[in-house]
Amino acid sequence: MIWQLDLIILVLVIVCAIAAINVKDLLSAAILLGAYSFLLCLLWAIMGAVDVAFTEATVGAGVSTVFCVSAVFHTTRRTTD
Amino acid sequence: MDFLTVLISRANYWAYIILMMVGLYAMIAKNNLVKKIVGMSIFQTAVILFYVSIGAKQGATIPILRHGPVPEGGGIAHAALRHGTDAVQAVNYINPLPHVLMLTAIVVGVATLGVALALAIKVYKEYGTLEENEINQRLRRG
Amino acid sequence: MKLIGKMTILLCGILLIVFANKFPEFGDPHSPASTHLSPYYIEHTMADTAVPNMVTSVLADYRGYDTMFETTVILTAGLACFFLLRLPEEEEKEIYFRHVPTGVTIRIEECGAAPEDSDVFQRIDAQWVPRDIIIRSTSRLLMPFIQIFALYVVAHGHHSPGGGFQGGVILGAAVILFAISHNLRTTVAKISETSAAIMSAAGVFIYAGTGALCVMLGENFLNYGALAPLLGTDRVMARSHGILIVEIGVALAVMSVMIWIYYNLSSAGKQDEGL
Structure with a gap:
């Protein structure tokens, strides 16, 4: 495990999480959640959890983003916070 | 520090x-x-x-056992596999x-x-x- | 509400940080989590099940009950989405058609005679956007490769990262890609909602049925060693094959539940016009 890479990705993950809950547009929040999942997938791969990384890449970054986008499509992008 | x-x-x-x-x-x-x-x-x-x-685990490899011929090089787990019949050690795998x-x-x-x-x-x-x-x-x- | 939220996270955060100091060192091979149960799995997986990927052997064999009920949870989630969102089929008030040679859009209201959906008169969604030929052909070309890769992931889960959950999600994602690049109506015509529901139940049935078969052959539930006489192998290989059978069940259930949830979410329950 390379701790420098680990540290950089942890910082990026936290930035993505905070951005996803603070952004003023729900579609952006959905896409940021997808980016967050991809970074987590890298993190699992660094820690040697290859099966978890594979699942996160397919599920978290693939299907859950599609679900979020389709829910936003049928509701609204507007948000006050 | x-x-x-x-x-x-x-x-x-x-x-x-x-x-x-x-x-x-x-x-x-x-x-x-x-x-x-x-x-x-x-x-x-x-x-x-x-x-x-x-x-x-520090210094351990991914939780998939090496099977078949073991190549030269590799980490601790490969070395352990090459030497000794009792190869699978829990310390070597995450x-x-x-x-x-x-x-x-x-x-x-x-x-x-x-x-x-x-x-x-x-x-x-x-x-x-x-x-x-x-x-x-x-x-x-x- | 903001104040309560900030107070709560401050309190919980301080508590967690104080106790994080008591955790074993990060990456310590002698931490309690790594010394109690998992050494058995690591050292015996090859002798017990002939599966080199420990994650697969623990997932489907040693902790098979856990995975079976996880699959049931996924099926329940699919059913929950269905009961929450699905609306009864009703006569459409307005149907839109597009005359392809001239590009004219026709709106047909109630009691109008609708033409057949053909190459000349194309049925379109209310919010129609021109379909990009590049996106359509690329995703059409990609689909078989994605599906073959998914089958490889399911079948090769014993020796490499992968297995039923990942392969099932990739198979579902291939269908979702088709639905996004074409439209929902075409996809529903190919894989109907009923077949998605039946397949998801069949996946759980394959899993539970394998366990029940073991009981019928006189051993414990989900003890695949009992399948040895049926498969014509020794007990160790029978466990390996048993894992493959339940992985196929998991893949079937996960794939169809993903498709089913997508159908309901993307059309808000109407299943005619989607994303």
Whole structure:
């Protein structure tokens, strides 16, 4: 495990999480959640959890983003916070 | 210097605490239902980060046994396989148990995310808004 | 509400940080989590099940109950989405058609005679956007490769990262890609909602049925060693094959539940016009 890479990705993950809950547009929040999942997938791969990384890449970054986008499509992008 | 060592050597634990608090804050304080669902998703991945972190092992390889001919080079596990008949040592492989638990948790997580989003769509159809305070107003008015 | 939220996360955060100091060192091979149960799995997986990927053997064999009920949870989530969102079929008030040679859009209201959906008169969604030929042909070309890769992931889960959950999600994602690049109506015509529901139940049935078969052959539930006489192998290989059978069940259930949830979410329950 390379701790420098680990540290950089942890910082990026936290930035993505905070951005996803603070952004003023729900579609952006959905896409940021997808980016967050991809970074987590890298993190699992660094820690040697290859099966978890594979699942996160397919599920978290693939299907859950599609679900979020389709829910936003049928509701609204507007948000006050 | 000591503080920095503690900070770096346990970076995963600090990160999981921060992520968990970010998710919890979003679930409690955010007004928008989809934002709350995003917070729930973040909270869940924080738990997964914690589990995978406690399963990590320094100097160990991924939890897949080497089978067939062993090539030259490779890490500790390969060296152990080359020398000695009693090759499989638990110290050389990352703990697979947290991975199994979290693998299923991720897939169940996306299914529950689907249910949560379905509820959000239903609420939007009923009230025309996703903001919690506006829904409360509408409910009070009758 | 913001104040309560901040107070709560401050309190919980301080508590967690105080106790994080008591955790074992990160990456310590002698931490309690790594010394109690998992060494058995690591050292015996090859002798017990002939599966080199420990994650797969623990997932489907040693902790088979866990995975079976996770699959049931996924099926329940699919059913929950269906009951929450699905609306009864009703006569459409307005149907839109597009005359392809001239590009004229026709709106047909109630009691109008609708033409057949053909190459000349194309049925379109209310919010129609021109379909990009590049996106359509690329995703059409990609789909078989994605599906073959998914089958490889399911079948090769014993020796490499992968297995039923990942392969199932990739198979579902291939169908979702088709639905996004074309439209929902075409996809529903190919894989109907009923077949998605039946397949998801069949996946759970394959899993539970394998366990029940073991009981009928006189051993414990989900003890695949009992399948040895049926498969014509020894007990160790029978466990390996048993894992493959339940992985196929998991893949079937996960794939169809993903498709089913997508159908309901993307059309908000109407299943005619999607994303």
